[in-house]
Amino acid sequence: MVRQKKKFSCGHKGFGQICYRCAQADAIWQQEKKQKQDWEASFNQDSIDLRNLPKNVVLKSRRIIQQLAEHQDYRQFHGKRLRHNRLVISIPISRNYRLLCRDRGQYLSPEAVISHEDYNAVKPGHHSC
Template sequence: MSRRKKSFPCGHKGYGQICHRCAHEQTIWEEKKQQKNAWEETFTQDPIDLRPFPKNVVLKARQILQGLANQQDYREFHGKRLRHDRFVISIPVTRHYRLICRDHGNFLTPEAVISHEDYNVCKPGR
């Protein structure tokens, strides 16, 4: 006696009680959702909002912020003081993004990560 393929509600055909293709896709979807939730939870620890930026910018900005928290000098990250306001420091995160910090004498306070286009158009700190 030959076996007949069963039509599942999803439209796939196969043998067994469940559609294994859809079950596999469901597990992959759940894993991706867990990874996304874990990534979103990491933003709660950041001193500034890094959510709208790409992943490589976020990782590099976190590395710089961690170095600044450990009392590393901003010049180690190629940071420069702005000409119009010497208390504002610009640290390049990537080629297109800058971390803006304010100097308070013995420590730096990170204010924002901005794109290089925004950085060139309006001078931050004014």
């Protein structure tokens, strides 16, 4: 007895009860969807808005914010006080992003992660051509 392949509703052919090719693709799609939902949900726990930033910037910002909450010194992250407002501390996240924190005496409170372009535009004395 020769078994014949059946044609599934998706257009694929095979011997089984379901199209395993489509089932595997669907499982991968479901897994990726769950990972994306988990990633989006993780932003609800952040003390500042990090949603529109690249993934590497988000991860590094979260790590630095966590370490600052554990009272680690901002200078360990190459942070420095701004000249025009000594209570604001700028910590480089990457070549293009900075974490701005405010010195509250006993602790630093993160305020925003901004692009280096935006950071330069708000500094006093900066003149654009």
